Amino acid sequence: MSNEFELSRRKALAALGTIGVASAGAGLGTSAYFSDQETFQNNELTAGELDLKVDWEEHYSDWSDDEANLDDDNPDNDLDIVMDDPDDVAYVGLPYPDDPLIWVHEDDLDEFMANTGIDAFPDPDNSGTGDFPDYSEMPEGSTVCDYLADVGADDEGLSTFSDPDADPPVIGRTDGPDTRTGGVEIEGEPKPLVALDDVKPGDFGEITFSTHLCDNDGYLWMNADNVEYSENGVTEPEADDPDEEDGVVELPDVVQTALWYDGDCDNVLDEVTGELDIVALADVSGSIDGDEMTRITDAANIFIEQLSANTEPGDVEAALYTFGSPHTAPDEAVNEQRELQDLSNYITGGNGNLTQGPGGEFPNDPVDANATPMPAALDIASQVLDNEGRPDAKKVIVLVTDGGPNYAGDGPGGGTVTFSGAGHPYTSEQDNGSSDGNVSDDEKDETASVASSIFTNNGYEIWTVGITDEADLNMFLETGVAQPGTDQHTNVSGDFDGINAAALELANAITGQEEVIFQGTLRELLTALQSNDGRGIPLDAGLDTEYFETGYQADNGPDPEDDPDRECFRGLNTYCFGLAWWLPVNHGNEIQTDSAEFDIGFYTEQCRHNDGAGMNNESIDA
Numbered sequence: 001m002s003n004e005f006e007l008s009r010r011k012a013l014a015a016l017g018t019i020g021v022a023s024a025g026a027g028l029g030t031s032a033y034f035s036d037q038e039t040f041q042n043n044e045l046t047a048g049e050l051d052l053k054v055d056w057e058e059h060y061s062d063w064s065d066d067e068a069n070l071d072d073d074n075p076d077n078d079l080d081i082v083m084d085d086p087d088d089v090a091y092v093g094l095p096y097p098d099d100p101l102i103w104v105h106e107d108d109l110d111e112f113m114a115n116t117g118i119d120a121f122p123d124p125d126n127s128g129t130g131d132f133p134d135y136s137e138m139p140e141g142s143t144v145c146d147y148l149a150d151v152g153a154d155d156e157g158l159s160t161f162s163d164p165d166a167d168p169p170v171i172g173r174t175d176g177p178d179t180r181t182g183g184v185e186i187e188g189e190p191k192p193l194v195a196l197d198d199v200k201p202g203d204f205g206e207i208t209f210s211t212h213l214c215d216n217d218g219y220l221w222m223n224a225d226n227v228e229y230s231e232n233g234v235t236e237p238e239a240d241d242p243d244e245e246d247g248v249v250e251l252p253d254v255v256q257t258a259l260w261y262d263g264d265c266d267n268v269l270d271e272v273t274g275e276l277d278i279v280a281l282a283d284v285s286g287s288i289d290g291d292e293m294t295r296i297t298d299a300a301n302i303f304i305e306q307l308s309a310n311t312e313p314g315d316v317e318a319a320l321y322t323f324g325s326p327h328t329a330p331d332e333a334v335n336e337q338r339e340l341q342d343l344s345n346y347i348t349g350g351n352g353n354l355t356q357g358p359g360g361e362f363p364n365d366p367v368d369a370n371a372t373p374m375p376a377a378l379d380i381a382s383q384v385l386d387n388e389g390r391p392d393a394k395k396v397i398v399l400v401t402d403g404g405p406n407y408a409g410d411g412p413g414g415g416t417v418t419f420s421g422a423g424h425p426y427t428s429e430q431d432n433g434s435s436d437g438n439v440s441d442d443e444k445d446e447t448a449s450v451a452s453s454i455f456t457n458n459g460y461e462i463w464t465v466g467i468t469d470e471a472d473l474n475m476f477l478e479t480g481v482a483q484p485g486t487d488q489h490t491n492v493s494g495d496f497d498g499i500n501a502a503a504l505e506l507a508n509a510i511t512g513q514e515e516v517i518f519q520g521t522l523r524e525l526l527t528a529l530q531s532n533d534g535r536g537i538p539l540d541a542g543l544d545t546e547y548f549e550t551g552y553q554a555d556n557g558p559d560p561e562d563d564p565d566r567e568c569f570r571g572l573n574t575y576c577f578g579l580a581w582w583l584p585v586n587h588g589n590e591i592q593t594d595s596a597e598f599d600i601g602f603y604t605e606q607c608r609h610n611d612g613a614g615m616n617n618e619s620i621d622a
Helices: 106-116 144-149 236-240 290-310 374-388 441-458 471-481 499-510 522-529
Strands: 022-024 034-037 052-061 091-094 102-105 117-121 194-197 204-213 218-230 256-261 276-283 316-323 338-342 394-401 416-421 424-429 461-467 489-492 515-521 574-582 595-606
Touching (some): 052 106, 052 595, 091 106, 102 106, 106 117, 194 204, 204 218, 204 595, 256 522, 276 290, 276 374, 290 316, 290 499, 316 374, 338 374, 374 394, 374 416, 374 424, 394 499, 441 471, 461 471, 461 499, 471 489, 515 522, 522 595
Parallel strands (some): 276 316, 276 394
Antiparallel strands (some): 022 034, 052 204, 204 574, 218 595, 256 515, 256 574, 316 338
């Protein structure tokens, strides 16, 4: 398995406050071999044996006018934000849909997030919004682990902040009054990740963390450190408030919080979608053999079943098309075509097996062995959604491949792929095919251009699944084909390990199937994040398993860390976690001068030879 995890570019994410020491030990039985934790000592960066990287983006809303402004030159052109429940599914309740303070129209959500961004990592342009460069801007072989490892040159951690004018440029945390004591131009100490002071009723904030296990599969915990509450004196109005208690900092007891698995990494706790149209594209080029095609089919069954479990009957319609020249794959792989139809038509005989249905097939053109006409497949999938999709449905393309684009071109009809299904003839022509059996830069660029036009002009989401250990291919799929500004790429090892788990995760993410881990006061949350000898809340990669991370989910308390239902997080993949806080409007002077500060961290142990019960953080002699 490759030990590299590829860069993504996300509009809505950035990084962890500090990255700390890792410990390694070897022994017998269940002794831990590798662990890595994000600690808070001196804000210094030290590489670990089990490589865990984290990035983040933080938002703060105080209802100021600039949060709703869409155009500085036209102050009347504001975002569609309302303070009363509009009873319209097109509006998103923030910061927590079960207890929203405002509602933002879905068309304006990205702009609202940009307007409220205060702290991000990596933040190369110091905008308060996290950003990775796309695949075409990175040196060959670069990975997210390399990129994040360069935070704060000379092991200075995030205290260095971003400095694009340095040589080489320093890619760090947002530099500003929300992240440093003092203003942007004033040299000051870095603030904790969350610093709540001068909070007014109705204020709210949100952070989405993106975690990357750069090597082995691992157990994962979320924790907190540097927790500090302060009364900061007592004003006369605060002293007169009947809820004021002498010597008690009330703020952490009235601020509400929610923590959830953010499957699509979009900074919002999503509810299960309504109508959804999906076209799945499976690469059956010559590099896919019969056994591998069977494993892809099995994973497709799991994907369909999970989509069905997450949604109401009739909500989801899906199509399945294969593409490529399957010279070594079974003939039936090409014919496994299903037009856009209700999910119930995919599940037959009660066993969930996919069966051959009506539709056409991509011809074996170009004739070159292992040909993979990827841009044509994406283009035709988009045409299917145009002509056969429902008007109000969310539209998604899922591309599953073990290789890069490789196809014919350069001549009349040389790069033409035709498909006829459900009464609609579809044709797509590509010009930049090399026809030499190798993946060229021109073929990558043409594929990326087709993908970009699909989500830019049509608004269709593109998700990718790469069955490969090749770093360059994963980076291309993640940042050149998958929808930019998101984490919509999944990596599966070249030996197909984890493909079924990936199918479950993909279905949950696409349908907005996310799970709340905790909801309660800030003090209660931070207590949970400091439990288990400081490891914090044990996280679970399987949303379908009966594992309770906190007492919020079960009356009898959280499940143990080594519960067999707790699942590891897969290496080489991205997982996101959302954390929201808000001060309800029914609180007043008792919290007038109070403040609360804390950092958030993550801790991991490799799954192999461990049981999830945790280990100490010191080196263990063999």
